[in-house]
Amino acid sequence: MTNELIISPNKKQKEFFESTARYTAYGGARGGGKSWAMRMKMVMLAAAHPGINILLLRRTLGELRENHILPLQKMLGGSVEYREVQKEFRFPNGSRIKLGYCDAESDVLQYQGQSYEVIGLEEATHFTYFQYQCLTECNRASGAMEKPYPPRMLLTANPGGVGHDWFKRLFVDRQYRGNEKSENYVFIKSLVYDNDYMMKHNPEYIEALEALPEKRRKAMLYGDWNSFEGAFFPEFSEEMHVCAPFEIPPFWQRFRALDYGLDMTACLWLAVSPDKKVYVYRELYEPGLLLSEAAKKICRLTPPGESVRYTVASPDLWNRRQESGKSGAEIMTQNGLTGLKKADNERITGWRVVREYLNSGDDGKGRICIFNCCENLVRCLPLLRFDENVREDAADTPHEITHAPEALRYALMSRTPRAAEEKRRAPSYYYSFDGSPPEKETYRSIIDYR
Numbered sequence: 001m002t003n004e005l006i007i008s009p010n011k012k013q014k015e016f017f018e019s020t021a022r023y024t025a026y027g028g029a030r031g032g033g034k035s036w037a038m039r040m041k042m043v044m045l046a047a048a049h050p051g052i053n054i055l056l057l058r059r060t061l062g063e064l065r066e067n068h069i070l071p072l073q074k075m076l077g078g079s080v081e082y083r084e085v086q087k088e089f090r091f092p093n094g095s096r097i098k099l100g101y102c103d104a105e106s107d108v109l110q111y112q113g114q115s116y117e118v119i120g121l122e123e124a125t126h127f128t129y130f131q132y133q134c135l136t137e138c139n140r141a142s143g144a145m146e147k148p149y150p151p152r153m154l155l156t157a158n159p160g161g162v163g164h165d166w167f168k169r170l171f172v173d174r175q176y177r178g179n180e181k182s183e184n185y186v187f188i189k190s191l192v193y194d195n196d197y198m199m200k201h202n203p204e205y206i207e208a209l210e211a212l213p214e215k216r217r218k219a220m221l222y223g224d225w226n227s228f229e230g231a232f233f234p235e236f237s238e239e240m241h242v243c244a245p246f247e248i249p250p251f252w253q254r255f256r257a258l259d260y261g262l263d264m265t266a267c268l269w270l271a272v273s274p275d276k277k278v279y280v281y282r283e284l285y286e287p288g289l290l291l292s293e294a295a296k297k298i299c300r301l302t303p304p305g306e307s308v309r310y311t312v313a314s315p316d317l318w319n320r321r322q323e324s325g326k327s328g329a330e331i332m333t334q335n336g337l338t339g340l341k342k343a344d345n346e347r348i349t350g351w352r353v354v355r356e357y358l359n360s361g362d363d364g365k366g367r368i369c370i371f372n373c374c375e376n377l378v379r380c381l382p383l384l385r386f387d388e389n390v391r392e393d394a395a396d397t398p399h400e401i402t403h404a405p406e407a408l409r410y411a412l413m414s415r416t417p418r419a420a421e422e423k424r425r426a427p428s429y430y431y432s433f434d435g436s437p438p439e440k441e442t443y444r445s446i447i448d449y450r
């Protein structure tokens with residue numbers, strides 16, 4: 001770094017630089033210069049406050065490198081040391097900017113117990129509320145500064161994504177709970193039209209934003225937080241769909257549903273009450289299991305005497321593996337997991353069936369209930385988001401949260417044998433993007449209540 005940083009921020013970027021709030025969010029439309037402002041503010045803080053510890057996060061390493069590591073290296077040159085292994089910039093005055101990413105939900109735990117005076121969350125709506133909360137706990141004095149600096153978090157975001165709801169609540173709707181104080185939260189709205197650099201050098205980008213379909217254009221060009229849908233299953237609520245475990249009578253019909261992957265094995269155990277309500281009473285949610293290990297573990301978790309009628313699993317488990325010439329289903333069967341059955345993997349119909357189970361019936365209660373010990377299913381269901389391109393499908397990112405809901409979809413589809421036929425006959429069930437209620441006249445129940 002030359003010892004001088006000559007920059008010309010636009011009006012909003014200046015506001016972002018000057019904000020001293022505990023939590024400052026800079027967000028809204030695409031291309032307003034948020035990432036640029038985040039980078040510059042971090043460098044200015046590091047230069048001005050000797051010994052300060054700064055953490056700058058994005059969701060994935062690729063994004064982090066492109067968006068920050070490379071531009072910072074270019075800008076800071078030889079005068080600030082960059083350590084690749086730690087991914088940190090060490091300033092001559094003892095300040096430190098550490099760059100990190102949180103690909104999986106649990107990646108955030110690596111920061112537990114650490115202290116950073118300033119934490120920057122780039123594309124904050126790509127982070128879950130759990131990750132955000134974990135990070136707020138690390139936002140405290142590091143003890144490395146002679147003159148302490150009050151802890152701060154800086155966030156940038158566009159509407160949409162897994163963190164849309166918490167970000168909107170705190171910074172846009174300004175609804176506070178518990179000990180959250182409104183005066184701690186500042187929101188600066190960003191628009192691409194504020195970014196003189198883009199207006200001058202990249203007018204095609206602005207034209208591309210202007211040409212987007214209406215809802216996306218409202219969100220991405222005007223930073224409208226309401227035009228973007230939030231949860232894929234807004235009907236899910238812990239009060240209605242989660243219950244304390246109870247002893248399931250032995251005569252209730254039981255079955256399992258499995259979404260196998262080496263990255264994650266998600267298996268659910270379900271039981272059906274005499275009044276046809278489905279209870280999810282156990283889950284396995286574990287990464288890194290080989291097919292044989294997953295099969296054995298599922299068997300081990302099923303007590304002897306518990307009669308499970310079948311296990312429905314994703315159809316790709318029947319594909320032959322190159323190494324062994326055997327299918328995943330064969331390997332699992334050989335390892336004790338018998339009664340495997342191919343799931344109906346029709347996604348849109350399947351999600352529709354899940355939605356119907358979640359919907360309150362005339363009694364105001366859903367037709368599905370999840371024991372609170374199935375923590376991952378309870379955590380992931382409300383995190384699912386709409387796919388941006390296929391409006392009735394759920395997004396498959398972040399991938400980690402999709403496994404348990406997919407297993408639930410297979411499970412409920414297996415109780416809906418007429419779904420395929422109905423799908424051909426039934427008018428499409430359109431779930432509106434702006435949260436307005438479904439069009440009742442096109443809505444038809446496709447659950448089989450046998």
Ligand SMILES: Nc1ncnc2c1ncn2[C@@H]1O[C@H](COP(=O)(O)OP(=O)(O)OP(=O)(O)O)[C@@H](O)[C@H]1O
Nearest residue numbers: 008009010029030031032033034035036037197198
């Ligand atoms: N004040 C400025 N001076 C010079 N260049 C700028 C300035 N502000 C932004 N830019 C440049 O404008 C371009 C877009 O900015 P940036 O990537 O920060 O936008 P963004 O709001 O983060 O976009 P996105 O919503 O896509 O994440 C980048 O090339 C950035 O370097």
Ligand SMILES: [Mg+2]
Nearest residue numbers: 034035036156
């Ligand atoms: Mg950006």
